[in-house]
Amino acid sequence: MAKKLDKQDEIILGLTTDLQRVRADFENYRKNVDMQKTQAYKNGEEAAILKILPVIDNIERATSHIPADLVDNDWARGVAVLGKNLEIIMNEFGLTKINATPGTKFDPNLHEAVQFDEAADGKTEIIETELQSGYLLNSTPIRHAMVRVTKK
Numbered sequence: 001m002a003k004k005l006d007k008q009d010e011i012i013l014g015l016t017t018d019l020q021r022v023r024a025d026f027e028n029y030r031k032n033v034d035m036q037k038t039q040a041y042k043n044g045e046e047a048a049i050l051k052i053l054p055v056i057d058n059i060e061r062a063t064s065h066i067p068a069d070l071v072d073n074d075w076a077r078g079v080a081v082l083g084k085n086l087e088i089i090m091n092e093f094g095l096t097k098i099n100a101t102p103g104t105k106f107d108p109n110l111h112e113a114v115q116f117d118e119a120a121d122g123k124t125e126i127i128e129t130e131l132q133s134g135y136l137l138n139s140t141p142i143r144h145a146m147v148r149v150t151k152k
Helices: 002-064 074-092
Strands: 095-097 111-116 125-132 135-137 140-143 145-151
Touching: 002 074, 002 135, 002 140, 074 095, 111 125
Parallel strands: 111 145
Antiparallel strands: 095 135, 125 145, 135 140
16 A cells, blocks of 8 residues: 555656646746747837838938028928927837937947048047938937048
8 A cells, every 4th residue: 555655656746747847848938938029029110110210311301401491381390390290209119319419429339430531630539420310229229320430
């Protein structure tokens, strides 16, 4: 009788161990799937924003080059408001513009130097001109600012 109980206890112990392993495997699987879903959402969000950035660029170019005789035009104001509304919506997604104003110190993590003033004297690389805006998505660069760099 004692041998039967020992045998049954071994079987119960083995099944309990198997059940614990299966539970742990399932929990790891669930966490992995949740992580993959989150990453897929972030990737989709980033891809959509990257497709919208050229539209934002074009609106910025259009509003920065409005002729003097059209400054008070309702249509021109509407385009400017459209750009501001789009900027507000993108900020809600965590999109912020990279600071690349002239005089700002060049940072290769945020800026892409597409032109460099070789003749300039100095040790510190600073931005001379921003050629295309760069953006951060939740503090991570998704497009570097294209800039002209000089030394001062």
